Structures are given as C-alpha cells and as structure tokens.
Amino acid sequence: MEELGGLTKLKELRSPANGNTEQDIKNFRLGSIGEAIAKNAPVLNNILRRLTSKVNSDRNPKTVISVIGSILIFLQAQTSNKLQAMMGLFLFSTGSQRKVVELMSTAGLSVSYSTIMTALEALTSDALARIKDAVVDGYWFLLYDNLNISQMTAGQRSNMIRQNSTNHTTVSSEVDVGKLLKALRDNNSLDHVPDVQVKPMVDLFALGATKLLQPKRPDDFRARNNADGEDGLNGVDEGDDFDEYIGSTEMNVKDFEDLQ
Structure with missing residues (x-):
C-alpha cells in the first residue's frame, strides 16, 4: 500500500483532462508506466513479474505489468x-459506443465519458493555439476536402453509423498571379488584390455551410434576408425547395453577384 501511495504522487502517471496537449499524446509510452513501477515500487513489480512469468505465453509480460499496475494505481x-x-x-x-x-471506465481501463469530452476540449484549445502561432509568420492556406458532421445527438449514436452531409462548392474568377503573390508577400492577405473578390467567395462558402448544417428545411423556416423584410432567401418564396436552392453549386463570381 505504501508503494502504491508513492506511485500516486508521480506526475508522469497523471494526465489532467483540462491540461492535455498534442505533445502529451505523442510522448505517451506504455513502457514508461512499467518503468515507473519498477523504479518506485520494487515489491509490487516483483509480485507482478512472478505472476506474469509463464514461459509459454505469447503475451508481453511488461505490457501486462504496466496495465495491471496502472489499474491498481x-x-x-x-x-x-x-x-x-x-x-x-x-x-x-475509433468510434466506440458510449456504453463501451x-x-x-468501470473496469479501471479508461476515464469516464465526461472526462474524455473535457480532454477533447483541451486538445482543441491546444490545436487552436498552435494554429495561431503557425500563421503569425509566413504564408498559409486553409484547404479542406469535405466536412462530415454527424446529424445525431452524441447520446443517440447507439449504432455509431454516422449520417454524413457532404457539400461541394466551386468558385472561379480571373486572377493575376503576379498581383496575388505580391499581395501575399506584402500583406499576407487577399483583401488588397483587385482581381480577387473575397466577399462573394466567403458568402458562397457560407451558403454551402448552411446546406451542410441544415440538410432538411424545417416547416417553420423563415429566412429574412431581403432588404424589404419579406420572408424568403433573397427572393426565394417560403414554399420553394430550400434544399434545391442552397444545394451544391458551381458558378463564377459574377454569377453569384447577379444572384445577390
């Protein structure tokens, strides 16, 4: 018991959920737990070694010792x-069900589901901080293929079969490559490039994101985007097919401006 009490004080055996970083995950080694047990709890380590010393076993005794020791600690x-x-x-x-x-967690092999959610929030904050640091200096681009978002509440994913919504948008325009590169070099931004109209592209991408996040139009949908305050989306009547209107679209910038 004294040895176990000493092991609980080791910082290298702790992983606070609200302080997780990507580096913590990259640096994790199961063998380091076994090494800590062998160094700080020799009696416990000898007992576990004797219990796992079966010669004809195809299991790695060191792995078993690390796991059993971790559960006890x-x-x-x-x-x-x-x-x-x-x-x-x-x-x-890996998409394991919450029940799993x-x-x-009950068996002592995992933290609770709520603790996992807290850890994911911490990892997200860490990733965001690293992204901010990465884009401060130098040129950068944000590229993505598809956005797949589950349309079910987390607690309702009993079969974990994800319902994915995929959206694709293409925007084309005439661009002077020389001016583009110069603007990126001088300002690290597209805002000052005359040939690149940023706002129409941003608006169109937002339109695509709306399609992704709202695959089905609710019956009480009211889009009040008209200047005159009437219902509808830029002149589209309430009864029109909203899905069809904001579906996957391919148009150039001028077409999109005309649509506005």
Whole structure:
C-alpha cells in the first residue's frame, strides 16, 4: 500500500483532462508506466513479474505489468490516470459506443465519458493555439476536402453509423498571379488584390455551410434576408425547395453577384 501511495504522487502517471496537449499524446509510452513501477515500487513489480512469468505465453509480460499496475494505481487515486486517459481518447477516436467507454471506465481501463469530452476540449484549445502561432509568420492556406458532421445527438449514436452531409462548392474568377503573390508577400492577405473578390467567395462558402448544417428545411423556416423584410432567401418564396436552392453549386463570381 505504501508503494502504491508513492506511485500516486508521480506526475508522469497523471494526465489532467483540462491540461492535455498534442505533445502529451505523442510522448505517451506504455513502457514508461512499467518503468515507473519498477523504479518506485520494487515489491509490487516483483509480485507482478512472478505472476506474469509463464514461459509459454505469447503475451508481453511488461505490457501486462504496466496495465495491471496502472489499474491498481488508478484505484488508489483517480488523478493517476495516464493509461486510462490515453485509452479513453483512443476509444473515442475509433468510434466506440458510449456504453463501451463506460464499461471500460468501470473496469479501471479508461476515464469516464465526461472526462474524455473535457480532454477533447483541451486538445482543441491546444490545436487552436498552435494554429495561431503557425500563421503569425509566413504564408498559409486553409484547404479542406469535405466536412462530415454527424446529424445525431452524441447520446443517440447507439449504432455509431454516422449520417454524413457532404457539400461541394466551386468558385472561379480571373486572377493575376503576379498581383496575388505580391499581395501575399506584402500583406499576407487577399483583401488588397483587385482581381480577387473575397466577399462573394466567403458568402458562397457560407451558403454551402448552411446546406451542410441544415440538410432538411424545417416547416417553420423563415429566412429574412431581403432588404424589404419579406420572408424568403433573397427572393426565394417560403414554399420553394430550400434544399434545391442552397444545394451544391458551381458558378463564377459574377454569377453569384447577379444572384445577390
């Protein structure tokens, strides 16, 4: 018990959910847990080694010792959750059902579902901070293929079959490459390039995002975008097919301006 108490004080065996970073995940090694047990709890380590010393087993004894030791330490202090935190993130990344996560948490092999959500928020904040640092200096572009967003509430994904909404938008315009490169070099922005009309493109991408996030028009939909305040989207009547209007579109910038 004294050895387990000492292990619970080791920072390298802790993974606070609200402080997770990408580097923490990259640096994680299951073997490091076994090394910490061997160094700080020799009696416990010897017991586990004897129990896992079967010669004809195809399992790696060091892995088993690390897992069993982690469970015992986690039972003593839930803050010593390095393995459980990594396992929880792994289960979520593979699309495991919430019931599976809760079962693994009960067995001491994973943190709880709510803790995983907190860890994901921390990882998102860390990623956003790194992105901000990356775009401060130098040129950068944001590229994406498709945006796939589940249309179901997280708690309702019993079968984890995702309903994906995919949208594609193409915008074409005449661009002077020389002016474009000069603007990127001088201002790191497209705002000062005469040949690139940024706002129509942004508006069109927003239109596509609306289609993605709202695949079906609700019966009580009212889009009040007209200058005169009438219902409809830029002259489209309430009874028109909203999905068809904001569906996947291919047009040039002038066409989009005319549509406005």
